[in-house]
Amino acid sequence: MKINLRYFASVREQIGIASESIDTSSRDLSELRNELIARGEHYAIALSHGKAIRMAINQAVSSSNEPLTENAEVAFFPPVTGG
Amino acid sequence: MYLKVSIQTQDFDLSQEVENLRLGNSAIGAICSFVGTVRDRNDGDQVSSLELEHYPGMTEASIHKMISQAKSKFDIFGSVVIHRVGLLKPLDQIVLVAVSSAHRGQSFQACEFLMDYLKTQAPFWKKELTPQGHRWVDARVSDDQALKRWGIDSANA
Secondary structure (H helix, E strand, O other), X not given: OEEEEEEOHHHHHHHOOOXXXXXXXXXXXXXXXXXXXXXXXXXXXXXXOOOOOEEEEOOEEEOOOOEOOOOOEEEEEOOOOOO | OOEEEEEEOOOOOHHXXXXXXXXXXXXXOEEEEEEEEOOOEXXXXXXXXXXXXXXXXHHHHHHHXXXXXXXXXXXXXXXXXXXXXXXXXXXXXXXXXXEEEOOHHHHHHHHHHHHHHHHHHOOEEEEEEEOOEEEEOOOOHHHHHHHHOOOOOOOOO
């Protein structure tokens, strides 16, 4: 299925792009994160399991077992630091 | 009821925002506001500038959600939340939260709740410039604990 990825803050800098569209066979966020880590060094550094990474589907923060849906907007970002 | 949520690069005027919140509702007897500003030090280092990034769309949605939660918890009338993004310097204003209510207790509490919520739930990220170079600001566990006081579990940091 096709999904739209968005990266923010340190994740965006490490991967080197802010957004991309991909075809994926991953069923949930956990599988997708592993799929991205396997894409190369930049992704592996940005999304490494040792790091606190937050994920959102269609702009709502979601847990790693949340299923993906066709054309979903999926975002990866570090813990938030506003205010 | 007056409601304003704005993510903007330009500065804001506290008096003007409070006046907009106050006018037109004679049931208001209290307005509480909080302004966050840029410090020149963080984690022991000099900070010469701060760059704020956010997730357009999700940011506004998360702020509207936190205001509706505040309305269900506290007896408040209107709310204003303004958060600046882009490049900021020490002394600059970053964030404004203002709430109106009939009596002071509810707006004091709602204002603090909104700030605690914003700190850990709204998708903003700060990058600071120190003499050692740029670095992303780390989230604080104390901010998660602050939100927990209101009965909301947070695991941001």
